[in-house]
Amino acid sequence: MLCSQTALWRDPALPHVESRRACHSRACYKAHSHPTFSIGAVDAGHSHFSGAAHGQERLTPGTLVLVPAHRVHACNPEPGQPWSYQMLHVDAEWLNQLRQESGLGGAGPCEPARICREAAVYVQFCELNSLLFSSASNSEKDAALITFLGDLDFAAHAPLAAAPALGATALSGLIAHLESQDPAQLSLEVLAREAGLGRYQLIRTFRTATGFTPHAYLLNARVNRGRQLLGEGQALAKVAYQLGFADQSHFQRVFKAHVGVTPGQYRGR
Numbered sequence: 001m002l003c004s005q006t007a008l009w010r011d012p013a014l015p016h017v018e019s020r021r022a023c024h025s026r027a028c029y030k031a032h033s034h035p036t037f038s039i040g041a042v043d044a045g046h047s048h049f050s051g052a053a054h055g056q057e058r059l060t061p062g063t064l065v066l067v068p069a070h071r072v073h074a075c076n077p078e079p080g081q082p083w084s085y086q087m088l089h090v091d092a093e094w095l096n097q098l099r100q101e102s103g104l105g106g107a108g109p110c111e112p113a114r115i116c117r118e119a120a121v122y123v124q125f126c127e128l129n130s131l132l133f134s135s136a137s138n139s140e141k142d143a144a145l146i147t148f149l150g151d152l153d154f155a156a157h158a159p160l161a162a163a164p165a166l167g168a169t170a171l172s173g174l175i176a177h178l179e180s181q182d183p184a185q186l187s188l189e190v191l192a193r194e195a196g197l198g199r200y201q202l203i204r205t206f207r208t209a210t211g212f213t214p215h216a217y218l219l220n221a222r223v224n225r226g227r228q229l230l231g232e233g234q235a236l237a238k239v240a241y242q243l244g245f246a247d248q249s250h251f252q253r254v255f256k257a258h259v260g261v262t263p264g265q266y267r268g269r
Contacts, residue, residue, distance in 0.1 A: 101198025
């Protein structure tokens with residue numbers, strides 16, 4: 001018999017977001033609301049959700065629900081059946097500020113929840129949540145959260161204008177600034193202010209110009225530098241420290257995701 005398990009993630013350094021994972025749960029909830037913008041994802045089993053625009057919806061694995069703050073809703077498994085799910089809560093005022101930076105208004109009162117059944121979005125949500133539960137730096141987690149919310153949520157409220165173009169000089173200056181930073185200390189807020197953009201606007205603009213978000217660009221540059229240092233025979237722990245990773249395990253995870261082998265395998269020892 002499978003046991004029910006619940007894992008919670010929160011960090012005082014990122015007070016605007018928290019997450020929960022529940023596996024093989026049979027818990028049922030009365031109709032309720034949250035003061036946060038909430039995203040739920042069904043991982044396994046089937047459930048019934050109330051709070052969307054068209055009444056009760058049956059949710060299958062891979063489905064997301066986006067619930068505005070204060071929207072009354074309920075989501076429960078089919079009678080007698082377990083289900084597994086993830087739940088992300090984002091501070092409503094923090095999200096409204098992020099929207100306003102991109103020229104959008106805040107969420108209106110009593111908006112219905114939205115259902116998303118796109119497989120690619122579910123995968124992106126799972127990647128975000130895995131990152132939140134990992135040892136990645138807080139700046140990397142925050143950047144991933146902003147990117148996901150902007151890509152998923154903002155376009156649903158109003159068509160986004162094309163990302164502002166960065167001139168060659170501005171882009172070169174931004175890249176030089178990025179490459180001088182410690183990944184753990186990189187501040188999207190500072191970068192955006194220097195570029196005269198909102199945080200999500202900066203991500204869109206930089207991604208259009210380079211194919212990377214700022215954090216992804218910096219991680220890629222650090223991995224390339226890591227390949228050089230490992231090729232010189234330096235120890236894994238020393239390389240991870242020099243490159244500003246939180247710990248050796250984080251370096252190994254990022255390196256393998258970029259290169260396809262672990263740092264130790266790459267070094268040949």
